[in-house]
Amino acid sequence: MAAEKMALAKAINESLRRALEEDPKVLIMGEDVGRLGGVFRVTDGLQKDFGESRVIDTPLAESGIVGTAIGLALRGYRPVVEIQFDGFVFPAYDQIVTQLAKMHARSLGKVKLPVVVRIPYGGGIGAVEHHSESPEALFAHVAGLKIVSPSNASDAYWMMQQAVQSDDPVIYFEPKRRYWDKGEVDVEAIPGPLHKARVVREGTDLTLAAYGPMVKLCHEVAAAAAEEGKSLEVLDLRSVSPLDFDTIQASVEKTGRLVVVHEAPVFFGSGAEIAARITERCFYHLEAPVLRVGGFHAPYPPARLEEAYLPDLDRVLDAVDRSLAY
Amino acid sequence: MAAEKMALAKAINESLRRALEEDPKVLIMGEDVGRLGGVFRVTDGLQKDFGESRVIDTPLAESGIVGTAIGLALRGYRPVVEIQFDGFVFPAYDQIVTQLAKMHARSLGKVKLPVVVRIPYGGGIGAVEHHSESPEALFAHVAGLKIVSPSNASDAYWMMQQAVQSDDPVIYFEPKRRYWDKGEVDVEAIPGPLHKARVVREGTDLTLAAYGPMVKLCHEVAAAAAEEGKSLEVLDLRSVSPLDFDTIQASVEKTGRLVVVHEAPVFFGSGAEIAARITERCFYHLEAPVLRVGGFHAPYPPARLEEAYLPDLDRVLDAVDRSLAY
Amino acid sequence: MTVEGTAARTSRRSAGKKSGTSGTKAAGTTGTKRATRTTAKKGSGTVTAADPDLVQLLTPEGQRVKNAEYDRYVAGITPEELRGLYRDMVLTRRFDAEATALQRQGELGLWASLLGQEAAQIGSGRALNDDDYVFPTYREHGVAWCRGVDPVNLLGMFRGVNNGGWDPNSNNFHLYTIVIGSQTLHATGYAMGVAKDGADSAVIAYFGDGASSQGDVAESFTFSAVYNAPVVFFCQNNQWAISEPTERQTRVPLYQRARGYGFPGVRVDGNDVLACLAVTKWALERARAGEGPTLVEAFTYRMGAHTTSDDPTRYRSEEERLAWEAKDPILRLRRHLEAGKHADEAFFAEVEAESEALGKRVREAVRAMPDPDHFAIFENVYADGHALVDEERAQFAAYQASFADAEGV
Amino acid sequence: MTVEGTAARTSRRSAGKKSGTSGTKAAGTTGTKRATRTTAKKGSGTVTAADPDLVQLLTPEGQRVKNAEYDRYVAGITPEELRGLYRDMVLTRRFDAEATALQRQGELGLWASLLGQEAAQIGSGRALNDDDYVFPTYREHGVAWCRGVDPVNLLGMFRGVNNGGWDPNSNNFHLYTIVIGSQTLHATGYAMGVAKDGADSAVIAYFGDGASSQGDVAESFTFSAVYNAPVVFFCQNNQWAISEPTERQTRVPLYQRARGYGFPGVRVDGNDVLACLAVTKWALERARAGEGPTLVEAFTYRMGAHTTSDDPTRYRSEEERLAWEAKDPILRLRRHLEAGKHADEAFFAEVEAESEALGKRVREAVRAMPDPDHFAIFENVYADGHALVDEERAQFAAYQASFADAEGV
Ligand SMILES: Cc1ncc(C[n+]2csc(CCOP(=O)(O)OP(=O)(O)O)c2C)c(N)n1
Ligand SMILES: Cc1ncc(C[n+]2csc(CCOP(=O)(O)OP(=O)(O)O)c2C)c(N)n1
Numbered sequence A, B: 001m002a003a004e005k006m007a008l009a010k011a012i013n014e015s016l017r018r019a020l021e022e023d024p025k026v027l028i029m030g031e032d033v034g035r036l037g038g039v040f041r042v043t044d045g046l047q048k049d050f051g052e053s054r055v056i057d058t059p060l061a062e063s064g065i066v067g068t069a070i071g072l073a074l075r076g077y078r079p080v081v082e083i084q085f086d087g088f089v090f091p092a093y094d095q096i097v098t099q100l101a102k103m104h105a106r107s108l109g110k111v112k113l114p115v116v117v118r119i120p121y122g123g124g125i126g127a128v129e130h131h132s133e134s135p136e137a138l139f140a141h142v143a144g145l146k147i148v149s150p151s152n153a154s155d156a157y158w159m160m161q162q163a164v165q166s167d168d169p170v171i172y173f174e175p176k177r178r179y180w181d182k183g184e185v186d187v188e189a190i191p192g193p194l195h196k197a198r199v200v201r202e203g204t205d206l207t208l209a210a211y212g213p214m215v216k217l218c219h220e221v222a223a224a225a226a227e228e229g230k231s232l233e234v235l236d237l238r239s240v241s242p243l244d245f246d247t248i249q250a251s252v253e254k255t256g257r258l259v260v261v262h263e264a265p266v267f268f269g270s271g272a273e274i275a276a277r278i279t280e281r282c283f284y285h286l287e288a289p290v291l292r293v294g295g296f297h298a299p300y301p302p303a304r305l306e307e308a309y310l311p312d313l314d315r316v317l318d319a320v321d322r323s324l325a326y
Numbered sequence C, D: 001m002t003v004e005g006t007a008a009r010t011s012r013r014s015a016g017k018k019s020g021t022s023g024t025k026a027a028g029t030t031g032t033k034r035a036t037r038t039t040a041k042k043g044s045g046t047v048t049a050a051d052p053d054l055v056q057l058l059t060p061e062g063q064r065v066k067n068a069e070y071d072r073y074v075a076g077i078t079p080e081e082l083r084g085l086y087r088d089m090v091l092t093r094r095f096d097a098e099a100t101a102l103q104r105q106g107e108l109g110l111w112a113s114l115l116g117q118e119a120a121q122i123g124s125g126r127a128l129n130d131d132d133y134v135f136p137t138y139r140e141h142g143v144a145w146c147r148g149v150d151p152v153n154l155l156g157m158f159r160g161v162n163n164g165g166w167d168p169n170s171n172n173f174h175l176y177t178i179v180i181g182s183q184t185l186h187a188t189g190y191a192m193g194v195a196k197d198g199a200d201s202a203v204i205a206y207f208g209d210g211a212s213s214q215g216d217v218a219e220s221f222t223f224s225a226v227y228n229a230p231v232v233f234f235c236q237n238n239q240w241a242i243s244e245p246t247e248r249q250t251r252v253p254l255y256q257r258a259r260g261y262g263f264p265g266v267r268v269d270g271n272d273v274l275a276c277l278a279v280t281k282w283a284l285e286r287a288r289a290g291e292g293p294t295l296v297e298a299f300t301y302r303m304g305a306h307t308t309s310d311d312p313t314r315y316r317s318e319e320e321r322l323a324w325e326a327k328d329p330i331l332r333l334r335r336h337l338e339a340g341k342h343a344d345e346a347f348f349a350e351v352e353a354e355s356e357a358l359g360k361r362v363r364e365a366v367r368a369m370p371d372p373d374h375f376a377i378f379e380n381v382y383a384d385g386h387a388l389v390d391e392e393r394a395q396f397a398a399y400q401a402s403f404a405d406a407e408g409v
């Protein structure tokens, strides 16, 4: 048994290392990913061991990074690109949604673009502006992209393995405030499908659905609710595109209630899509409307306000109570 | 009475002309907006009459267009920027979501950015790739922007007047396939609020909600349904951010059923937000889940497929039937 | 008034027919006037061999001019090869004219004509080796021709049956890119990969004068310079970006842009196929020799409208067009061939016949092009599939079947 | 090992204290070592007056070098003005050191030190007229000082109480821009507006060597050239973009970038306050005279870490830092003042006392900075209001009230 306890960031690092080892076509690209090992050290040591031609410090230009990664993919490479922070992905947005997402379809399947775009995302680390955003919905609306976000070290490891192996572009959102959370990683395990949600805690009264950084919070909420005698089921969605509606549906058919939690603003966020579709699928099972807990319709606030802005135990419990009150 | 029949494109042209006349700070900027008058002739004649310093042909660089418009707004100007087609807004996406949307909040209200971004959007004109997209959801998720879309000539005229006068940035989505549709425009009218939805046809059995190009379709659907004895209420939402949930709610409380129609892909589209929030607001009034008719999770298809791709009479009627069947 | 004059000397459908699926309907219909290119007067225009910044090997009159630096790249060129270039240009122009006509007939939704840019495209296209890779815009029909892409395949996206109708790897010719400038980064990345592979091939990225303003193009200059990528940036400065003259994009000649990024830029007479061939060969050799990127600005002219939806009479003068007509790339090479007795009447007649045959083949092939199946909407969105696409496909199938059922009842 | 050495000569809180709200926690804690700037050996480094491409008016030893082109811009400078530049630099450095210390103490979440770049910032900042307008990055504390922005206000965003704590129009100093390169377009647009107004003021846009790679910066070059906008692009090439040396951004000197866009670029010794003053004045005068944009590359060095979250020992050598220490901008001017007897001990003592007072004031003001009210989240999202913001604000109020109620029970 090859299980080892490691931090989530380290798990990604190990997964990238393995990808570099196993496939000479895998490349790492981004700002400061080389000598520095990235501002979060996720690529620590990789340039040292694999050289500058495989772990590439790029010019400071996100459109250029993604655009050249596309070109490298066309040449047969499998670039794993780092965007330094969530708020800096937008200069690359055009290349991502117009080229990366659409080239496979445009070529009638002739061209594949196995590019992984890594984005550390979300708040809770007291950062300055643009360093705490959760833009996943802005990518999920776009066909041709796959969007995933691990919540723990083991998933971080395995979902990265699968993302690198995917022949589709994958946006891999890293829950940066969980980078230092440790978990068991079994590097010899056989992982389940990349886009399947997981029931991480069983319950009967209400379903909590989350991904990335909010899964841990939902665990805490479920524990707190349990003390009050409420049995909450917690889903780790893991994938935002596709969303695993089957797993959510099965849970909601059992519990009759659903609360979706994410850091991103509620308005036009993932919760909207989940609420709309699950209401359609489970119309006769729902005892209450699907409720959403997430960011407000406001720019991510300065650090001293983020505690008030971010979903927390009380905010989610409040939504649980409101749902149960129906 | 100053009412006049004119095409929707002409109504925008007249509204821009009036804005240029009434406020010397108003500018028109974009690719080919000058001598050519824009590829759709929406700015026809304006450079001739107001000169090159107010109607500005820009270099071919969308980020530059929006970025310099921001700078001009900081200097006290009120730029109305044209993006030539929906699919070409993405190079400007960073400047729009990171700067244009957030600068007012960032400055604690000290700085206002009265910039209008005009985007001809949507399909149905048999165009090549990137010329038929409906990206409104990608902007609505972002706080700090206001998103509107007129469906007829009168609204096109008045909503542009209001957008130019707004001290907030407004993304003004122009339903390009309706450019040539004529309607009465009363240039002396007193317009209602910019972000208020309008009941454009009353009905009792089901509510159809749409904006921009799909409003006309919904009228046709309602007429067809009426022949089958079904009474549909049609809402022209007019504004996507904010969405006028009060008007939708009032209608749904009456009809008990809602179908939302837009060209944009359903997944993470406007319909999701509307469905989620209306279900929350009208949980006990809804006889059926909110249904959505829109684009598929696929790139906008080549022209010869767009008829199959776009919501049409049959697709919407099918959804109406499904809703009524609950 | 005048748009898309072409040199096609045979009968064409009369103009003014408007496609029901025109990309930018607002542009309205525009008349046409037969251009009499072969009888254009000579010697006018501003670009002459005297321009020291412009590489020219053939004058508009077809005279060979010496050039110390670039002669060597076409030194061994045979009469047969010269005839080949001529044939390429004529056939490309003929194909282009046919496509314009097909648009008028409603067979295509739109067409972007390369009229006037044949020398830039054939010269650069014929400079390439088979294992070089091309990243075109939407107007590189002549380059596609050089790469052996069946011209019929170029028409799919303009007809609206697909968004890119060929396998890029079959001919090392990437799909047309419509979003201005994007492909220069793809080319740069591809070239970085070529360098990593230790291959000695090169990459060429086409773009326009308008595109030079896009941030992506600047970033491709930076990346290619920093990584010393084997890429040639081939800018066809056809003087116009739709209605905007080059002065709206830059106040100095575009080829000068390169120097500030640390690589050479050169301006070549884009209507001189020999000069385009030589300069591109030079740039490609630099790339293959590990000397990194080069910018080539081919100074040429868009003789027609921007696309069939455009009406250039709104923004430019007939005089300008006429001045450039005198520098016609095909006429120029023909004069050279005739003066040097490198071709006889039989050759010209043969090319003419070939043109006819090509036109006919294209016409027939386009008309026979079937509309795609509705379910193509759901195909190839992903390489590995996606649950939602599967679900929507199934729903769509059920929905379509419901009509059949209804009709069955 | 070494980061953020500063020249502050008075006692500082010891290092290693880690803020709980550090922006990039992963970067870990780094030790500190007092830099002994005033005793650094002289004459080392690669940039000397001998470099023909570099405008220098003061050698590292403080000697005045003649310059035919730029001398006139500082010809009339008085000893008092020289002392003023010295004072500006010392106070700026002191403020910067205080901020770094405050970050270590947990009062700030992050700090981006300008250590080493004082001359570039004070020289250019003092070249400005009141009605000129400045678009800074996040590191222009010295320029802010010149504009009269209270340094305390700069700390709000680094403390996390706001995202921009001053009224840009009060001092014609725009908010700090974090997204690399964006502000160069805002500056260009603003300058286009200045030109439209017929005003004879100018605009200056600051950015870094790393930023030079961003498409936005290239587009700002294009727009400013095409519209002949009165803007000065002031690039502080401090040799590093976080961990990446300038070679990752360009293979030729950055000032050369401008020429290819049709306007002049010049490289100035960024550690020479006089040269920065002169060159910026020249560039601003060009702008005001309607001659359009200029690129100034101030060749300098980021003596400290990128920010307090950064650990430069991972990617650069102590030798390099030491070489630049010998070119310290403050020491250089002090030597010049002393050699020319433009300042006496009393002056230096007074500046020192002022520094102390500034440090104390900043320290106290920051500690007294209150956290914003929670409802600030909903303020200023829109100028004219937005129904959803109102709804969410009301819901949030009710939610918060529910705790009060619960506690009340
Ligand atoms: C990003 C983007 N913006 C706008 C357009 C619309 N458009 C298509 S072609 C064109 C002009 C291109 O000019 P140029 O680069 O000179 O190429 P040419 O058409 O002359 O060959 C424009 C503005 C586009 N395709 N992409
Ligand atoms: C668009 C964008 N990408 C990445 C970053 C992260 N980042 C912040 S500062 C920096 C380096 C900037 O280097 P340079 O322009 O030389 O300025 P300096 O910090 O040296 O003053 C990076 C990569 C950012 N702020 N914005």
Ligand SMILES: [Mg+2]
Pocket (backbone or CB within 6 Å): C208, C209, C210, C236, C237, C238, C239, C240, C241, C242
């Ligand atoms: Mg052009």
Ligand SMILES: [Mg+2]
Pocket (backbone or CB within 6 Å): D208, D209, D210, D236, D237, D238, D239, D240, D241, D242
């Ligand atoms: Mg730097």
